[in-house]
Amino acid sequence: MSRFGMYVKFTAKPGQRDNLVNILMEGAASEQSTKECELYIVNVSDTEPETIWVTEVWSDEEAHKASLAREDTREAIQRAMPLIEGVEATKIRPVGGKGL
């Protein structure tokens, strides 16, 4: 299996970006011990005040799906949902480079 990556663009409801960043950063912390999760970086935009981008790299797509099924992830998604206006994911296949 090849590595699996995503750029996930979240649009927060007005005024909710930082609350959503905090939930996503908890998600990043909970993946610290997951060896199948190679990167989970939370980013904001200086030009789009409600935008958050998450850069994810997983060992394979199944590992990503397994994380979504975990109880802690499902609980975080429930808390995040009311803060989210929209989500768009771009799937990518990491080839390599610095940091992987």
Place this chain on the structure above:
Amino acid sequence: MSRFGMYVKFTAKPGQRDNLVNILMEGAASEQSTKECELYIVNVSDTEPETIWVTEVWSDEEAHKASLAREDTREAIQRAMPLIEGVEATKIRPVGGKGL
């Protein structure tokens, strides 16, 4: 200064994606010793055959500009230009997470 990140989408000319990937991977290799470059990951798309995405994280925006001015970078850009149909960059500001 805060960290500086980019998602750079390259559209290769038909049939040139893998040649462009190779040049970008050389770029990643040449940043291995640059401590200001924290991530430089080359990705392809399984659905868009001419697309390459590069995920970059730098210590700050000045470090990124300095890398573009280096002789080896300029030489690589000269070799890459004939292979490129288009480039779009999305600037992002990394907050943190796993892998930084």
